[in-house]
Amino acid sequence: MNTTTNEIDLTHFDVRSIPCRVKHAQIIQRWKELPVGAHFVLVNDHDPVPLYYQFATIFPGEFTWEHLVAGPEVFQVKISRVAAGKQGAVTPPPVSGGCGNHAQDLARSAHAAVDTTVVNGEIDARGLEPPHPMLVILTAVEELKCGGTLKARTDRKPLHLYPELETRGVRYQSEQQSDGSWVTTLRRG
Structure with missing residues (x-):
């Protein structure tokens, strides 16, 4: 079955099946593509606390972070862009083991x-x-x-x-x- 653009929900980003070594880079890329006023809901199998602090360090004042579902097996966090930043200037952290x-x-x-x-x-x-x-x-x-x-x-x-x-x-x-x-x-x- 072919999936058309109309059937893809760009406001939800389910990263549970993405390997850890590339997960943060893909989330950051999704973030960099967001216009001011837009959001996506990150769906994960654990609370993405380290990601929150990574965002706080590299995107200060540019986002809001709202837990919609807080586990224990599924976590959903609404990440909204509230201000423009230095788009393209931030490089994701180096790929690591997990x-x-x-x-x-x-x-x-x-x-x-x-x-x-x-x-x-x-x-x-x-x-x-x-x-x-x-x-x-x-x-x-x-x-x-x-x-x-x-x-x-x-x-x-x-x-x-x-x-x-x-x-x-x-x-x-x-x-x-x-x-x-x-x-x-x-x-x-």
Whole structure:
């Protein structure tokens, strides 16, 4: 059966079957094609929180983000263009091994001098500007096994991180250090 243009719903973009290594690039391309005042509904199999922070970093003030369906198996987010930006100037992040790695790639490219890898169960996100600490911590949390513990070091108390950890079933405790930084201990399961 041939599908005509009239039968294709351009306001819905179902990315559940798109491989993770190219998913963000295709979403960003769809975004760049939107005129001001238009929107599309992103349909995904998980809450696209890292994508939200990627949008907040590269399209500040240009979009609104509204959850229409919040899981647990299907998530739908209405992404609207509310202002024009530097169309064509933004390049999607480099292709990586999976969805969770895009956030870390973005944070690393923006702050190449800061090492954000997990070493001995710790990740140091100090020196990164928001939203990058949250991005790298959430990326590391995705790799955390049930019963596992991770310590995250940040310059500020990670208040915006807490709701994201709760939705992932990760317990946390934050303690301010003598130098003013914070150490948050994360436990899965």
